[in-house]
Amino acid sequence: MSTQPLLEVRGLTKAFGGFTAVGGVDLAVRPGTIHSVIGPNGAGKTTLFRLLTGVHRPTSGSIRFGGRELSGARPYVVSRRGLTQSFQITNVFPKMTVLESVQVAILARHHRSWDFVSARQDKVTVEAMEMLDEVGLAQAMDAQAQTLSHGDQRVLEVTLALATRPRLLLLDEPTAGMSPAETGRMVDLVTGLARARGLTVVLSEHDMDIVFCVSDEVTVLHRGRVICHGSPAEVQADPQVAEVYLGGGE
Amino acid sequence: MTTILRKPASLRVPAGVIALIVVLALGPRVLSTAALLNVQDAVGLALFACATNLLIGYGGLVSFGQGAFYGIGAYTVALAWMHLNASFWVTLVVAPVVGGVAALAVGLLALRTRQLYFALLTLAVSQLLYVIVQQQESFTGGADGVFGPMLPGFLLNPGNAYWFTLAVAAIGLLVLWQITRSPFGMTLRAIRENRERAEALGVNVFLHQLLAFTFSGFFCALAGVLYVVWGQSANPNLFSWTESGYPIFMAVLGGQYMFLGPALGALIYEQARDVLLASFSDSQLVFGAVLLVIILAAPDGVAGLLNRGRRLLARRWPGLAPATSRAAAAARASGGQDTKPDGRPETAVR
Amino acid sequence: MSHYLITFLSALTEASALFIAAAGLTLVFGALRIINIAHGSFYAFGAFAATTLVGGAAGGWRFWLALLAVPFAVAVLGGVTEISVLRRVYGKDHLAQLVVTYALFLIFGDIMLRLWGSAARSVPVPSALAGSITLGGGEFPVYDLFAIGAAAGVGLALWALLQRTTLGWRIRAAVEDRELLASAGTNVPLLFTTVFVIGTLLAALAGVLAAPLESVAPGLDASIIISAFIVSVIGGLGSVAGAAIGALVIALFNTVGVLWAPTWEPAFIYLAMIAVLALRPWGLLGTAER
Numbered sequence: 080m081s082t083q084p085l086l087e088v089r090g091l092t093k094a095f096g097g098f099t100a101v102g103g104v105d106l107a108v109r110p111g112t113i114h115s116v117i118g119p120n121g122a123g124k125t126t127l128f129r130l131l132t133g134v135h136r137p138t139s140g141s142i143r144f145g146g147r148e149l150s151g152a153r154p155y156v157v158s159r160r161g162l163t164q165s166f167q168i169t170n171v172f173p174k175m176t177v178l179e180s181v182q183v184a185i186l187a188r189h190h191r192s193w194d195f196v197s198a199r200q201d202k203v204t205v206e207a208m209e210m211l212d213e214v215g216l217a218q219a220m221d222a223q224a225q226t227l228s229h230g231d232q233r234v235l236e237v238t239l240a241l242a243t244r245p246r247l248l249l250l251d252e253p254t255a256g257m258s259p260a261e262t263g264r265m266v267d268l269v270t271g272l273a274r275a276r277g278l279t280v281v282l283s284e285h286d287m288d289i290v291f292c293v294s295d296e297v298t299v300l301h302r303g304r305v306i307c308h309g310s311p312a313e314v315q316a317d318p319q320v321a322e323v324y325l326g327g328g329e
Numbered sequence: 330m331t332t333i334l335r336k337p338a339s340l341r342v343p344a345g346v347i348a349l350i351v352v353l354a355l356g357p358r359v360l361s362t363a364a365l366l367n368v369q370d371a372v373g374l375a376l377f378a379c380a381t382n383l384l385i386g387y388g389g390l391v392s393f394g395q396g397a398f399y400g401i402g403a404y405t406v407a408l409a410w411m412h413l414n415a416s417f418w419v420t421l422v423v424a425p426v427v428g429g430v431a432a433l434a435v436g437l438l439a440l441r442t443r444q445l446y447f448a449l450l451t452l453a454v455s456q457l458l459y460v461i462v463q464q465q466e467s468f469t470g471g472a473d474g475v476f477g478p479m480l481p482g483f484l485l486n487p488g489n490a491y492w493f494t495l496a497v498a499a500i501g502l503l504v505l506w507q508i509t510r511s512p513f514g515m516t517l518r519a520i521r522e523n524r525e526r527a528e529a530l531g532v533n534v535f536l537h538q539l540l541a542f543t544f545s546g547f548f549c550a551l552a553g554v555l556y557v558v559w560g561q562s563a564n565p566n567l568f569s570w571t572e573s574g575y576p577i578f579m580a581v582l583g584g585q586y587m588f589l590g591p592a593l594g595a596l597i598y599e600q601a602r603d604v605l606l607a608s609f610s611d612s613q614l615v616f617g618a619v620l621l622v623i624i625l626a627a628p629d630g631v632a633g634l635l636n637r638g639r640r641l642l643a644r645r646w647p648g649l650a651p652a653t654s655r656a657a658a659a660a661r662a663s664g665g666q667d668t669k670p671d672g673r674p675e676t677a678v679r
Numbered sequence: 680m681s682h683y684l685i686t687f688l689s690a691l692t693e694a695s696a697l698f699i700a701a702a703g704l705t706l707v708f709g710a711l712r713i714i715n716i717a718h719g720s721f722y723a724f725g726a727f728a729a730t731t732l733v734g735g736a737a738g739g740w741r742f743w744l745a746l747l748a749v750p751f752a753v754a755v756l757g758g759v760t761e762i763s764v765l766r767r768v769y770g771k772d773h774l775a776q777l778v779v780t781y782a783l784f785l786i787f788g789d790i791m792l793r794l795w796g797s798a799a800r801s802v803p804v805p806s807a808l809a810g811s812i813t814l815g816g817g818e819f820p821v822y823d824l825f826a827i828g829a830a831a832g833v834g835l836a837l838w839a840l841l842q843r844t845t846l847g848w849r850i851r852a853a854v855e856d857r858e859l860l861a862s863a864g865t866n867v868p869l870l871f872t873t874v875f876v877i878g879t880l881l882a883a884l885a886g887v888l889a890a891p892l893e894s895v896a897p898g899l900d901a902s903i904i905i906s907a908f909i910v911s912v913i914g915g916l917g918s919v920a921g922a923a924i925g926a927l928v929i930a931l932f933n934t935v936g937v938l939w940a941p942t943w944e945p946a947f948i949y950l951a952m953i954a955v956l957a958l959r960p961w962g963l964l965g966t967a968e969r
Contacts, residue, residue: 132529134525153528154525154528154529155528155529155530155531155532155533155534158528158529158530158531159531163529163530164529166526166529170523170525170526170529171523171526172518172519172522172523172526172527173522173523174522174586175518175519175522179515179518179519180519182515183515183516183519183527183530183532184530186512186515186516187516187527187530187531187532188530188531191512192512192513192516192532192537193512193513193537193540194511194512194513195507195508195511195512195513195514195540195544196507196511197511197512198507198510198511203512239526239530240530242530243530243531385774389772389774391773391774391777393777438953438957439956439957441957442956442957442960443960444773445712445714445773446956446960448714448773448777449714449908449912449952449956450952450953450956450957452908453908453909453949453952453953453956454949454953456905456949457946457949457950457953460945460946460949461946463945464943464945464946570905571901574781577774577777577778577781578778578781581774581778585774613785613786613788613789613792614785614786614789614790614793616782616785617782617783617784617785617786617787617788617789618782618786620778620781620782620785621764621779621782621783621786624768624775624778624779624782625764625767625768625779628775
């Protein structure tokens with residue numbers, strides 16, 4: 080397996096006026112791994128993710144994905160290159176059915192969102208159904224997304240992201256607000272997918288148990304800067320991390 | 330899997346539409362010329378409203394300026410006759426294209442702004458044209474508009490005009506319908522539901538909306554041509570923002586989430602307007618009140634209400650239910666579990 | 680020289696009522712994020728009510744009564760409208776908001792038609808302000824000067840309100856930084872109602888003020904709302920100072936443009952509005968959208 084990082088971030092900085100949300104962040108994510116980014120509230124995790132997906136333009140620094148420079152690209156371009164995010168606040172299509180939502184994602188991937196001359200193809204329907212079967216949402220296929228339970232919506236959320244067949248999946252606090260049962264289901268889903276499809280996953284999380292149980296590598300952010308990164312064991316043992324995050328205050 | 334039980338997308342036409350077609354076809358036999366003209370007007374407005382709804386209901390873009398393209402369609406016919414003595418059959422084809430191109434130009438400018446500003450910008454474009462057409466009297470006939478024998482003899486016969494309008498509107502609506510049920514249409518709806526999410530899935534939102542805007546301009550202009558067939562004239566009021574309010578009103582009244590909703594709104598508007606004018610001497614109050622009630626209490630419009638009523642009745646008489654939900658109900662009844670094609674029940678994933 | 684002065688003062692007069700009306704519109708948009716099409720209706724209500732109150736009596740005291748009483752009466756209408764109708768559409772999609780205010784516009788327009796008919800009406804200038812004075816060699820109506828002074832007064836009052844009072848601070852917070860507002864424990868629904876009432880009051884005041892200057896007829900609501908939109912957009916939605924600049928710019932455009940390029944003149948202001956919306960939607964002094 081190639082050890083060339085799939086995602087390479089160097090000196091990434093984003094300043095809003097006088098406030099530096101992300102300052103000189105370096106990150107290297109190897110393909111097929113699960114990489115966690117942790118840090119207290121306001122550490123810059125969300126801003127970092129927004130920089131990666133193109134919602135924000137970096138003030139300076141570079142983002143290389145699959146060997147190509149990605150910083151400053153618009154979100155839909157980033158998505159097409161294979162970097163997809165699943166959102167912290169559930170971000171689905173409220174009035175569309177579960178099946179339709181997945182179909183849209185697949186159509187976009189096939190560049191068929193432009194097709195205005197044919198009726199929806201069964202081919203896309205079949206693929207969509209397969210995905211829904213895999214994640215356990217097949218029975219809800221005709222339900223409007225907004226009628227689903229919170230946990231199901233999160234699963235749909237992740238499914239949409241997966242439907243674009245990303246090479247790297249960004250998960251921003253995927254288990255936020257979930258019950259323990261739902262959390263377990265989500266964790267299994269993500270790790271299963273990562274292992275089964277060789278998907279690279281970068282996630283930000285608050286739940287430390289999940290982080291240390293699931294991750295191959297951990298990066299710790301504090302006030303927009305990286306204070307530590309390495310294997311879960313290394314990070315847990317790092318005194319700076321303990322002071323800033325695990326033991327002390329924010 | 331339930332996929333097997335899904336019918337392939339086919340042209341299942343709802344019974345209501347068939348009934349409507351029959352009724353409309355009987356028109357010339359039963360109605361007076363005046364009434365015929367009314368229906369003709371309504372049909373043209375139906376096209377205008379449905380074309381506008383491609384933006385509002387499907388695209389989530391509130392344009393307060395579709396009157397601009399309606400007027401462009403009408404004036405292309407009128408001015409081509411006035412200055413070039415062009416044949417109507419030629420301008421019939423040219424006018425929608427002009428509308429589409431104009432929409433493309435406006436869209437390039439307007440679609441980069443946020444929602445609220447978009448409404449104001451389209452309103453401004455509409456008013457701009459209104460003002461220019463009024464001022465440039467020598468070219469456009471000014472505030473009085475353009476009158477004259479701009480229609481070919483064939484269309485001067487009320488029956489012919491009626492059939493022609495019906496045919497053109499039907500074709501226009503059919504194409505619009507196809508657009509809404511295509512992958513493009515579904516993507517458009519997704520953009521309406523959640524713009525950022527669509528963008529994050531790889532959809533170039535700006536270009537999709539631009540295409541929708543262009544289509545809408547094209548068909549609004551076609552509706553403008555039908556206006557000329559009905560009124561044998563063109564006037565600057567077609568461009569004003571108050572005129573642009575009508576298709577929005579019809580779409581909301583009839584129902585913005587169903588394709589023919591705005592057409593229903595147009596028909597209701599047309600009939601109600603005459604009745605109200607006779608008894609109240611003015612209709613704005615009623616229209617405003619109805620609009621208010623609908624948008625606050627029944628946002629999916631009359632069509633939505635009818636649909637809900639139908640579903641309620643369907644619990645008592647299952648035969649009334651829409652076809653797709655009957656298929657789904659049958660699927661659920663026949664297993665209780667998802668089954669694979671070879672009959673083995675599928676265990677729930679993890 | 681006097682010719683330019685008179686022209687400039689004429690533009691100022693035109694800008695006066697327009698500024699007051701636009702200030703109301705822009706505050707409502709900035710704080711509530713609603714484009715209130717019915718704002719024009721409130722203006723027209725003010726003007727029409729003035730014609731009834733003042734009647735044909737050129738005496739004058741009635742005009743002062745109208746100037747004081749009518750805006751408050753219409754403001755009550757505005758408050759009732761906000762509480763009963765508009766509150767239901769906050770947070771809904773833009774279509775709902777636009778359609779609601781458009782529906783109100785239709786309803787109010789019809790009510791005005793029934794109450795006041797379709798003939799044009801006028802309000803005579805109060806005798807205390809009748810006549811004209813000589814300025815720099817030319818004649819200028821006293822009432823017009825009054826209008827300019829009134830607008831300046833309103834502008835000052837609004838500035839004081841926004842900069843020096845708690846309510847003003849809250850309004851500015853609603854315009855510029857909503858999260859700040861919520862965290863300060865403000866009763867937001869009450870604030871919204873207050874802002875809307877202020878906006879309505881300004882609209883009606885502008886209507887009364889403008890009544891002796893122009894003919895009051897159906898269609899006034901549609902024309903003023905367009906002008907107010909243009910002014911608000913150019914000045915910046917949410918900015919009162921912007922409304923002042925915008926009103927002056929538009930009035931100058933109208934006055935001067937009519938002299939220089941009469942056929943194209945009405946188009947200029949729409950082009951300006953389109954340009955601003957396309958290139959810098961928050962106008963001259965508005966808050967850049969987040």
